[in-house]
Amino acid sequence: MTRSVIDPITRIEGHLRVEMEVQNGKVADAWVSGGCFRGMELVVQGRTPEDAAQIVERICGVCPVSHAHASSIAGEKAYGITISNNARIIRNLLEGAQFLHSNILWMYNLAALDYVNPLNALTANVADAIDLAQAAGTSMHSDLGALHKKLAAFAKNGQLSIFSGNWFEADEGTAYKMTPEADLICTAHYLEALKMQARASEVSALLGGKMPHVMTSVPGGTMWVPTEQKLDDLKAMVDEIYNWVAETMLPDTMVLATYYPNVLEFGKGCGRYIAWGVFEGPGWPYGDNYIDQMKNRYLPMAVLDEQFKVSDVEESLIDEYMGRSWYKGTETYQSPYFVTEPDFTEYDVNDRYTWVKCPTYDGKPMEAGSMARIFAAYQRKVPFIVENVDKLLVALGAKPGDLTAFQSTLGRTAIRQIETLYVAGLMREWVTELMEALASGDSEYFREPKTITGEGTGFWEAPRGALYHSEKVKDGKIEGYQIIIPSTWNLAPINGAGDHGPLEQALIGVPVEDIEMPINALRTVHSFDPCTACAVHVSEPATGKHFETVTS
Numbered sequence: 001m002t003r004s005v006i007d008p009i010t011r012i013e014g015h016l017r018v019e020m021e022v023q024n025g026k027v028a029d030a031w032v033s034g035g036c037f038r039g040m041e042l043v044v045q046g047r048t049p050e051d052a053a054q055i056v057e058r059i060c061g062v063c064p065v066s067h068a069h070a071s072s073i074a075g076e077k078a079y080g081i082t083i084s085n086n087a088r089i090i091r092n093l094l095e096g097a098q099f100l101h102s103n104i105l106w107m108y109n110l111a112a113l114d115y116v117n118p119l120n121a122l123t124a125n126v127a128d129a130i131d132l133a134q135a136a137g138t139s140m141h142s143d144l145g146a147l148h149k150k151l152a153a154f155a156k157n158g159q160l161s162i163f164s165g166n167w168f169e170a171d172e173g174t175a176y177k178m179t180p181e182a183d184l185i186c187t188a189h190y191l192e193a194l195k196m197q198a199r200a201s202e203v204s205a206l207l208g209g210k211m212p213h214v215m216t217s218v219p220g221g222t223m224w225v226p227t228e229q230k231l232d233d234l235k236a237m238v239d240e241i242y243n244w245v246a247e248t249m250l251p252d253t254m255v256l257a258t259y260y261p262n263v264l265e266f267g268k269g270c271g272r273y274i275a276w277g278v279f280e281g282p283g284w285p286y287g288d289n290y291i292d293q294m295k296n297r298y299l300p301m302a303v304l305d306e307q308f309k310v311s312d313v314e315e316s317l318i319d320e321y322m323g324r325s326w327y328k329g330t331e332t333y334q335s336p337y338f339v340t341e342p343d344f345t346e347y348d349v350n351d352r353y354t355w356v357k358c359p360t361y362d363g364k365p366m367e368a369g370s371m372a373r374i375f376a377a378y379q380r381k382v383p384f385i386v387e388n389v390d391k392l393l394v395a396l397g398a399k400p401g402d403l404t405a406f407q408s409t410l411g412r413t414a415i416r417q418i419e420t421l422y423v424a425g426l427m428r429e430w431v432t433e434l435m436e437a438l439a440s441g442d443s444e445y446f447r448e449p450k451t452i453t454g455e456g457t458g459f460w461e462a463p464r465g466a467l468y469h470s471e472k473v474k475d476g477k478i479e480g481y482q483i484i485i486p487s488t489w490n491l492a493p494i495n496g497a498g499d500h501g502p503l504e505q506a507l508i509g510v511p512v513e514d515i516e517m518p519i520n521a522l523r524t525v526h527s528f529d530p531c532t533a534c535a536v537h538v539s540e541p542a543t544g545k546h547f548e549t550v551t552s
């Protein structure tokens with residue numbers, strides 16, 4: 001029996017430790033530990049809902065827009081109001097820009113280096129690489145010859161920086177399977193992705209005043225007012241991102257799948273999914289029927305069981321267990337609840353071992369994220385999603401409709417690109433919609449509260465999955481606040497019934513050939529795109545260790 005620890009996991013947002021027991025070449029048990037306490041719930045006590053929407057964004061520099069929106073929705077529910085049609089479209093655009101940034105960042109700059117070895121690209125034949133890109137149908141915006149020369153010069157000077165510190169030697173150098181030509185193409189796209197992320201953030205900054213931590217979304221609507229010039233700028237940027245995503249991301253995903261079919265064989269996880277829904281749909285507003293509102297989102301709400309059977313969310317079935325995390329007591333709190341009592345003890349996988357609380361739905365661990373959203377949209381029959389999921393299934397050698405074919409580490413990685421393409425296309429539609437609204441003379445962007453005492457929950461999605469903000473407001477001031485972020489679901493510890501959290505379950509059974517570099521475990525962690533948030537950073541400078549193995 002061997003213990004294998006990866007700490008910290010790099011190429012994620014925030015600080016995360018994974019500890020695994022390895023037996024007979026496979027992970028036999030796993031514990032995931034989040035090393036951050038955020039405590040935003042305590043910071044917003046006594047503040048107004050308007051302040052809260054601005055403050056809670058500071059949880060994270062990657063998904064601030066989603067927090068502003070979930071908080072604004074909670075505020076609007078407490079205030080008894082809905083937003084105007086213009087505000088709906090503008091918020092969709094702002095949220096969509098952040099989704100595009102996150103999905104591109106994650107695919108190329110965080111996850112891809114588990115599959116792509118830029119050092120291998122040094123031996124590529126450039127002409128063959130150009131032929132391969134054409135055959136694979138993937139884009140060719142970079143000068144591959146110039147890139148090849150640049151990489152060679154960097155390698156000669158020892159300046160490969162982030163490309164030099166990866167796990168290319170895992171499994172005695174056999175873990176990376178792509179040809180030098182495929183590695184050269186994907187390295188070019190890695191670099192292009194940096195520009196596209198920046199472009200997506202420019203869209204957020206245009207609509208939000210700045211990025212990260214946008215300033216325009218508030219309970220009641222938006223402070224952003226379009227002009228023809230701003231809409232023209234928006235259109236140009238949105239078109240550029242759409243074209244790149246359409247030409248690059250799905251074809252690259254198929255290239256990865258060709259070389260790594262083995263990564264489709266592990267990493268299933270808990271097999272149950274939640275999506276609260278995101279991007280408010282047409283047919284606005286829905287009045288007081290919140291369930292209808294969530295079901296009509298462009299990516300709709302759904303709770304899915306092991307057979308992908310859909311049900312509507314019931315807030316009271318969401319609870320959080322404290323017994324294995326660094327919080328007071330061993331209670332299970334039922335939503336909506338407003339208790340946050342941090343209480344650090346020792347790191348002990350047999351007792352408490354993480355700052356991440358343990359949310360469950362109807363007592364069970366649930367996976368959140370793009371895969372959950374796409375499954376929800378497929379089951380709710382969103383036409384674009386049904387068509388593209390079936391196409392991807394056929395390309396992967398599976399049957400249309402067989403969602404089980406995605407339940408793996410590479411399946412989770414691949415399916416997210418359908419979402420990226422969908423959102424990139426919707427962005428273009430929303431710009432047109434906004435242009436039409438402006439031309440029609442509709443100029444309503446903000447609404448005042450009807451009451452300043454009440455309770456409200458914002459069910460929404462961040463790029464990494466289902467996001468929940470709930471607040472209790474008295475005379476305009478917050479008395480109670482609770483947030484359940486996507487990674488809390490995915491990185492959850494063992495629950496009160498003894499079930500492991502979704503990532504822990506996905507890790508159990510993963511093949512480990514090289515105990516010093518458990519690359520398939522790392523691929524599985526990255527497939528969830530974890531974020532333990534960027535607030536408090538806990539590290540152990542004394543040991544300076546990033547990786548250790550302990551034989552017991």
Ligand code: NFE
Pocket residue numbers: 013059060061062063066102462463464465467485486487488530531532533534
């Ligand atoms: Ni810090 Fe976030 C997203 C949220 S974390 S990135 O997406 O909420 O799961």
